[in-house]
Amino acid sequence: MTDHITTVAGVAVDTRHWIGGARVASEETFTDVSPIDGSVLGEIARGTATEATAAVAAATAAFPGWAATPRAERARLLHAIADGVEKRLEEFAIVETSDNGALLRSHRRGVMPRVAHNFRFFADRLLDLGHDDFETRGHTNHVSWDPAGPCVLITPWNAPLMLATWKIAPALAAGNTVILKPAEWTPLTASLLADVTAEAGLPAGVLNIVQGYGAEVGEALVTHADVRRISFTGSVPTARRIAVAAGDHLTPLSLELGGKSPLLVFADADLDLAVDLAVEQYDNAGQVCLAATRILVEETIAEEFTRRFTAKAAALTQGDPRDPATDIGPNIHPRQVEKIDGFVRRALNAGARAIIGGGPKTDLGGLYYRPTLLTDVAQDSEIVQEEVFGPVLTLQTFASEDEAVALANDTRFGLAATLATGDPERAERVSARLVAGTVWVNCFFVRDLRAPFGGARQSGVGREGGTWSFDFYCDLKNTVTAPTEGVRHG
Ligand SMILES: NC(=O)c1ccc[n+]([C@@H]2O[C@H](COP(=O)([O-])OP(=O)(O)OC[C@H]3O[C@@H](n4cnc5c(N)ncnc54)[C@H](O)[C@@H]3O)[C@@H](O)[C@H]2O)c1
Numbered sequence: 001m002t003d004h005i006t007t008v009a010g011v012a013v014d015t016r017h018w019i020g021g022a023r024v025a026s027e028e029t030f031t032d033v034s035p036i037d038g039s040v041l042g043e044i045a046r047g048t049a050t051e052a053t054a055a056v057a058a059a060t061a062a063f064p065g066w067a068a069t070p071r072a073e074r075a076r077l078l079h080a081i082a083d084g085v086e087k088r089l090e091e092f093a094i095v096e097t098s099d100n101g102a103l104l105r106s107h108r109r110g111v112m113p114r115v116a117h118n119f120r121f122f123a124d125r126l127l128d129l130g131h132d133d134f135e136t137r138g139h140t141n142h143v144s145w146d147p148a149g150p151c152v153l154i155t156p157w158n159a160p161l162m163l164a165t166w167k168i169a170p171a172l173a174a175g176n177t178v179i180l181k182p183a184e185w186t187p188l189t190a191s192l193l194a195d196v197t198a199e200a201g202l203p204a205g206v207l208n209i210v211q212g213y214g215a216e217v218g219e220a221l222v223t224h225a226d227v228r229r230i231s232f233t234g235s236v237p238t239a240r241r242i243a244v245a246a247g248d249h250l251t252p253l254s255l256e257l258g259g260k261s262p263l264l265v266f267a268d269a270d271l272d273l274a275v276d277l278a279v280e281q282y283d284n285a286g287q288v289c290l291a292a293t294r295i296l297v298e299e300t301i302a303e304e305f306t307r308r309f310t311a312k313a314a315a316l317t318q319g320d321p322r323d324p325a326t327d328i329g330p331n332i333h334p335r336q337v338e339k340i341d342g343f344v345r346r347a348l349n350a351g352a353r354a355i356i357g358g359g360p361k362t363d364l365g366g367l368y369y370r371p372t373l374l375t376d377v378a379q380d381s382e383i384v385q386e387e388v389f390g391p392v393l394t395l396q397t398f399a400s401e402d403e404a405v406a407l408a409n410d411t412r413f414g415l416a417a418t419l420a421t422g423d424p425e426r427a428e429r430v431s432a433r434l435v436a437g438t439v440w441v442n443c444f445f446v447r448d449l450r451a452p453f454g455g456a457r458q459s460g461v462g463r464e465g466g467t468w469s470f471d472f473y474c475d476l477k478n479t480v481t482a483p484t485e486g487v488r489h490g
Pocket residue numbers: 154155156157158159163181182183184212213214215217218219222233234235236237238239241242256257258259288289290387389415455459460
């Protein structure tokens with residue numbers, strides 16, 4: 001590493017913050033390590049309240065100019081950023097894989113194209129954004145979508161750039177300025193994005209990126225009085241802290257949190273499809289907020305389901321996420337692996353049985369965990385109620401539709417639910433009864449950015465996506481104008 005630049009898989013990445021259109025170093029740094037092999041990727045600037053204050057000041061200064069920039073020009077710049085991401089897609093993909101250990105083939109084919117799409121989608125949606133004017137006794141009501149101001153966006157490590165741009169794009173489209181605080185385990189692709197936005201011509205201070213720990217720079221950002229919106233994706237305990245911090249200034253919040261989503265498999269389902277959907281839950285080594293980690297199977301088909309699931313899961317290849325043949329890569333961090341294993345140990349001690357897996361895959365080194373399916377688990381047990389965030393699923397059976405729905409909803413979460421059934425009427429009935437922000441019927445992770453996205457109960461507060469993103473990131477205003485002549489006070 002020289003002059004704050006580190007080279008990751010041949011790609012030069014600046015390790016400093018990006019504040020007001022300039023690179024800014026901190027006195028202290030933290031070490032970013034690759035989960036693939038434990039190698040050091042860089043010494044990253046460790047922000048404090050000083051950098052948080054500077055970033056909010058830069059975002060505040062840039063706000064009036066950006067807010068006044070015509071929608072068409074804002075949209076053009078967002079498309080230019082998408083072009084830049086697409087042009088450097090391979091670099092983004094390999095750097096993200098090095099940093100968080102998710103599959104390179106997923107980053108190439110799915111995740112990084114989605115990053116570009118996040119910008120394109122919200123740019124286009126901005127141009128369509130409107131509201132029909134309406135009349136009240138001769139007065140016109142005109143609704144406008146005013147930009148709100150500087151937005152603090154705080155994001156996790158499991159899909160770093162995808163989840164960051166899912167917030168950055170609508171916030172910028174809306175005419176706001178942004179301060180992003182990426183997760184400290186995955187700081188790199190956000191820094192590359194800063195380069196791309198500069199090349200695209202985004203004015204200085206419109207997007208700022210501060211690196212560092214949540215308890216330090218993160219806390220300083222969410223308590224800042226000049227911040228007009230906070231959007232957070234991460235865990236429930238952190239969300240609680242942020243909500244309390246935001247309470248001081250009553251800063252509006254959007255929270256996208258954890259889950260313990262069910263996969264309901266009815267006897268009338270296409271069993272191969274159901275098994276495919278279940279095995280898909282090991283994607284990203286189980287580090288997916290939406291993952292359907294509680295498999296609920298109708299008891300008459302449980303044996304056959306388990307047989308096919310076991311065969312299918314046995315064919316999964318674990319290993320280096322850069323290898324195109326790999327299906328499951330490492331988990332993010334030794335702490336995360338310890339946490340996953342703790343959940344599994346306690347479940348086994350409480351009487352659970354591991355149908356597959358049940359521990360780390362030691363021959364690959366410390367961070368790989370064997371895909372695990374646990375059965376004989378009590379509904380009120382920790383393993384059924386708490387989010388593990390690793391490749392660990394539970395299997396329970398049900399005897400009736402009512403029981404299936406009762407088990408599915410018996411959780412403090414409500415992010416998503418998936419059901420497999422061959423009966424469209426059952427699909428409709430059950431979907432209507434499930435508590436979840438998204439329900440997938442005979443499919444999983446089909447995402448359309450026009451749809452509302454978020455969770456019920458402790459899976460979140462508010463919805464983002466499509467118009468809902470603009471609802472959150474804008475200060476909606478209604479202007480009521482009297483007729484030029486005639487009526488006053490109606
Ligand atoms: N609903 C969704 O869309 C979604 C998507 C992905 C992940 N998740 C959830 O995220 C969690 C995993 O991510 P994680 O472990 O990085 O979560 P986390 O809550 O530990 O950290 C998330 C972010 O918050 C920051 N942070 C921590 N303390 C803070 C504080 N006091 N003030 C401000 N910022 C602070 C962290 O630095 C990080 O950037 C899981 O629960 C998962 O379900 C949810």
